[in-house]
Amino acid sequence: MALIELVGVSHRYGSREVLREVDLSIGKGEVFALIGPTGAGKTTLLRIIDLLEVPSTGEIHFDGKRVPESGKQRLEIRRRISFVHQKPQVFNLSVYDNVACGLRWRGEEKDRIAEKVDHILKIVGLEGYSDRNARTLSGGEVQRVALARSLVLEPEVLLLDEPTANLDPVSSAKIEQVISYVAEQRKTTMIMATHDMSQGRQLADRIGVLLDGKLVQIGNANDIFYSPQNEEVANLVGVENILEGLITTNTDGIVTVKVGPDRIGIQAVSNHPVGKEVYACIRPEDITLAPIFHLSSARNSFQGKVTRVTTLGPLSRVEVDCGFRLVALVTKISAEELNLQEGKEVCATFKATAVHIMERKTS
Amino acid sequence: MGVVALTVVAVTAIVSLSITARAPSLKVATTSSLYDTGLWEYLEPRFEERYGVKLDILCVSTGIALEYGKRGDVDVIVIHDKAREEQFIAEGYGVDRIPFAYNYFLIVGPPDDPAGIKGLGPEEAFKKLMEEGLGNPREIKFVSRGDESGTHAKEKAIWEAADFDYETIRKAGDWYAEGGRGMGPTLLMASEMNAYTLTDMGTFLAYKGKLDLVPLVGEGRILLNVYSVIAVNPEKHPHTRIEMANNLIDFLTSSETQKLIGAYGVGDYGMPLFMPCAGAEPEQ
Amino acid sequence: MSEIWEGLIKAVYLIVSLDPEVLEIAGRSLRISGTACLLASLVCLPLGALIHFHQFPVKRVLINVIQALFSLPSVIIGLFIFVLFSRAGPLGELGILFTPTAMIIGQMVLITPILLGLTISALSGVAKEIVDTATSLGASGFQITLLVLGEARYAVVAAVIMAFGRAISEVGCALMVGGNFKGFTRVMTTAISLETSKGELELSLALGIILLFLALIVNIALHRLQQR
Numbered sequence: 007m008a009l010i011e012l013v014g015v016s017h018r019y020g021s022r023e024v025l026r027e028v029d030l031s032i033g034k035g036e037v038f039a040l041i042g043p044t045g046a047g048k049t050t051l052l053r054i055i056d057l058l059e060v061p062s063t064g065e066i067h068f069d070g071k072r073v074p075e076s077g078k079q080r081l082e083i084r085r086r087i088s089f090v091h092q093k094p095q096v097f098n099l100s101v102y103d104n105v106a107c108g109l110r111w112r113g114e115e116k117d118r119i120a121e122k123v124d125h126i127l128k129i130v131g132l133e134g135y136s137d138r139n140a141r142t143l144s145g146g147e148v149q150r151v152a153l154a155r156s157l158v159l160e161p162e163v164l165l166l167d168e169p170t171a172n173l174d175p176v177s178s179a180k181i182e183q184v185i186s187y188v189a190e191q192r193k194t195t196m197i198m199a200t201h202d203m204s205q206g207r208q209l210a211d212r213i214g215v216l217l218d219g220k221l222v223q224i225g226n227a228n229d230i231f232y233s234p235q236n237e238e239v240a241n242l243v244g245v246e247n248i249l250e251g252l253i254t255t256n257t258d259g260i261v262t263v264k265v266g267p268d269r270i271g272i273q274a275v276s277n278h279p280v281g282k283e284v285y286a287c288i289r290p291e292d293i294t295l296a297p298i299f300h301l302s303s304a305r306n307s308f309q310g311k312v313t314r315v316t317t318l319g320p321l322s323r324v325e326v327d328c329g330f331r332l333v334a335l336v337t338k339i340s341a342e343e344l345n346l347q348e349g350k351e352v353c354a355t356f357k358a359t360a361v362h363i364m365e366r367k368t369s
Numbered sequence: 370m371g372v373v374a375l376t377v378v379a380v381t382a383i384v385s386l387s388i389t390a391r392a393p394s395l396k397v398a399t400t401s402s403l404y405d406t407g408l409w410e411y412l413e414p415r416f417e418e419r420y421g422v423k424l425d426i427l428c429v430s431t432g433i434a435l436e437y438g439k440r441g442d443v444d445v446i447v448i449h450d451k452a453r454e455e456q457f458i459a460e461g462y463g464v465d466r467i468p469f470a471y472n473y474f475l476i477v478g479p480p481d482d483p484a485g486i487k488g489l490g491p492e493e494a495f496k497k498l499m500e501e502g503l504g505n506p507r508e509i510k511f512v513s514r515g516d517e518s519g520t521h522a523k524e525k526a527i528w529e530a531a532d533f534d535y536e537t538i539r540k541a542g543d544w545y546a547e548g549g550r551g552m553g554p555t556l557l558m559a560s561e562m563n564a565y566t567l568t569d570m571g572t573f574l575a576y577k578g579k580l581d582l583v584p585l586v587g588e589g590r591i592l593l594n595v596y597s598v599i600a601v602n603p604e605k606h607p608h609t610r611i612e613m614a615n616n617l618i619d620f621l622t623s624s625e626t627q628k629l630i631g632a633y634g635v636g637d638y639g640m641p642l643f644m645p646c647a648g649a650e651p652e653q
Numbered sequence: 654m655s656e657i658w659e660g661l662i663k664a665v666y667l668i669v670s671l672d673p674e675v676l677e678i679a680g681r682s683l684r685i686s687g688t689a690c691l692l693a694s695l696v697c698l699p700l701g702a703l704i705h706f707h708q709f710p711v712k713r714v715l716i717n718v719i720q721a722l723f724s725l726p727s728v729i730i731g732l733f734i735f736v737l738f739s740r741a742g743p744l745g746e747l748g749i750l751f752t753p754t755a756m757i758i759g760q761m762v763l764i765t766p767i768l769l770g771l772t773i774s775a776l777s778g779v780a781k782e783i784v785d786t787a788t789s790l791g792a793s794g795f796q797i798t799l800l801v802l803g804e805a806r807y808a809v810v811a812a813v814i815m816a817f818g819r820a821i822s823e824v825g826c827a828l829m830v831g832g833n834f835k836g837f838t839r840v841m842t843t844a845i846s847l848e849t850s851k852g853e854l855e856l857s858l859a860l861g862i863i864l865l866f867l868a869l870i871v872n873i874a875l876h877r878l879q880q881r
Contacts, residue, residue: 441740
């Protein structure tokens with residue numbers, strides 16, 4: 007039985023529709039990532055799950071029972087859920103008082119509070135910060151105080167809204183570490199909103215894609231990242247190569263898709279019939295680059311010219327023109343070894359299984 | 370934390386109640402012309418000791434004293450306006466009017482007397498002030514109480530006796546100013562402005578050291594100033610302390626107190642501020 | 654001008670010699686205005702929070718009215734309370750007129766607009782997310798109110814200081830509803846009024862200086878509260 011269930015939830019602010027017909031089921035102990043661009047409605051959805059707002063239409067069920075729209079019961083359920091907001095506000099009190107707040111409001115005993123607060127500060131790595139005024143802390147430290155504040159309440163459900171947005175890599179790593187710990191050790195049910203795809207991929211059991219208020223696709227990491235349901239999802243999850251094409255042959259599930267102005271054929275795995283208009287999606291990291299005509303077991307090998315190289319940290323993003331545009335992601339070292347620069351001739355290769363075929367709706 | 374809050378509120382309530390709870394006192398509304406002379410402060414401890422009750426004295430002008438009496442907010446009123454006192458009793462608010470002290474009103478003014486009223490009778494003096502004032506408002510000025518006090522009522526009476534309509538006087542010109550304050554402050558104001566004013570003798574003597582004014586007109590029937598004590602009628606206001614009020618009346622008219630009243634001020638001013646008249650209207 | 658200098662000397666003398674009458678009226682001023690301020694705060698601070706955090710149709714109008722009432726003259730309130738508690742008035746039976754209780758009530762009415770208005774203003778400096786955060790941590794309405802007032806504590810204490818100042822310095826209401834009875838309802842301001850009308854200018858100035866001194870002490874004490 008699902009712990010949390012949303013049925014037909016829609017919400018509007020004034021005349022603006024922010025959520026449309028959202029149906030969602032979260033199991034106990036599950037880590038669910040909600041990904042989507044800014045403005046998709048992630049925060050609103052989390053607020054509704056946290057019972058901070060009542061949706062314009064639709065119902066929420068918690069532990070099998072319908073959640074009432076007001077009253078003591080609602081408050082009691084809300085106390086089992088904890089929400090770490092996007093830019094968390096810490097109170098103008100010491101770190102200790104900030105973390106202890108929730109416990110005090112629930113009437114917990116003074117000694118127990120001290121025990122729990124000290125323990126949680128250790129977990130988030132803020133030992134020794136007890137007496138400091140929370141307003142004097144850095145962004146990463148504030149985020150950890152907010153996390154501690156929620157965790158100390160031992161919630162059944164933990165909601166996180168962009169937990170590492172705007173943080174430096176070290177702080178982000180620490181937060182992610184805590185999240186993993188909580189998921190594994192405490193088996194807390196977690197719903198995390200993020201626009202960092204790799205974070206979602208790394209930490210979550212299931213991922214939901216929220217676009218323009220609609221929950222467009224739900225699945226595990228593989229489903230989302232390798233089989234995006236449509237172009238928008240594909241764009242969102244970083245499938246940079248989305249090629250318009252037409253299926254010309256289909257032999258035992260292996261199809262040929264003609265793409266680009268020169269109608270070049272690429273091989274893919276699909277059940278779609280001949281004559282179907284489709285998108286061929288290839289993730290940049292699934293493309294290998296090599297000096298001209300290196301033979302490989304891949305079915306798809308194309309010669310092309312490098313049109314652009316951009317450095318992304320330890321990686322290089324390389325745009326290649328093979329008669330159709332391909333974007334490849336390689337390590338910087340590889341890029342240097344191959345001496346990849348504008349104008350260089352290379353061979354781009356990818357497996358047929360790396361090509362994801364999506365229906366293309368031509369209106 | 371909630372306990373602390375509750376304690377604070379409780380303590381506050383107790384403290385505030387305790388500063389209210391106290392044995393009932395006798396409330397007296399009296400005129401500033403009587404109070405400013407210090408006579409009340411002189412007599413007060415004697416009364417309190419003799420009868421074992423606290424006197425609460427409201428020092429206000431005659432107008433509001435009458436109002437307090439009508440409303441039953443005080444037990445006794447002590448004022449000096451015969452006409453209004455009689456009306457007060459006629460309307461059933463007061464029991465009886467008992468005069469107990471008197472003196473005279475004076476017209477005082479700057480020592481050089483620019484309007485030349487010295488030695489005139491009160492009505493003529495006022496007439497002259499009006500004429501001179503209209504002609505020379507920068508040098509000739511009059512300050513009125515303008516506050517419906519007993520003194521103000523007397524001033525109006527003199528204007529009427531001199532055949533003037535009071536409203537005309539009020540609008541007459543810059544030379545006539547309505548202060549709206551008690552007797553003491555009015556005298557101080559007149560002194561500052563080098564103006565004339567009508568005052569009772571008691572307050573004038575008490576303030577003499579602070580003033581640059583001299584008495585110019587002191588003779589005339591109309592200048593008689595009688596102070597009376599009236600108990601608020603218990604039939605209209607049953608809660609008032611009529612026995613204690615009567616005690617105050619007895620006290621003020623007792624021969625002992627009457628002697629004290631007659632001697633009050635001699636040491637400081639060389640002459641008494643009041644003359645006793647135990648219960649009867651004084652002869653001129 | 655010499656009066657001011659002499660007033661200063663007299664003030665120092667009265668303080669140092671612990672003049673009993675001055676001590677008495679100073680104590681009464683503090684008790685009456687302090688009580689009024691405390692009781693009014695207990696009501697107005699939560700009420701201000703309530704008004705701030707809720708939306709309702711006449712909210713804008715209400716706030717405008719509250720701010721307009723900042724200028725309410727104390728003598729008008731005195732008159733209103735007098736008519737209410739006079740024996741001839743509706744609440745006359747309570748016998749509260751001419752007692753410190755009436756003065757406390759009067760001052761409470763006087764400072765309520767200030768406390769309400771400035772509390773609402775103070776709270777507008779608190780981020781709305783604070784309320785959401787507290788709500789999601791499971792705080793009840795009352796607990797949220799306390800938290801939010803605490804977050805705005807600097808401005809809220811400033812409001813209380815202002816209200817106290819207004820209460821302890823007013824004279825119109827205290828005179829009308831207290832009666833200025835010696836030893837019972839005489840406070841610093843009514844004493845100053847009396848002494849001035851008697852022409853005792855140095856004494857009045859001295860009392861005024863002492864009143865300022867008192868206000869300074871209370872201010873310092875409340876300031877310590879602000880710093881926490």
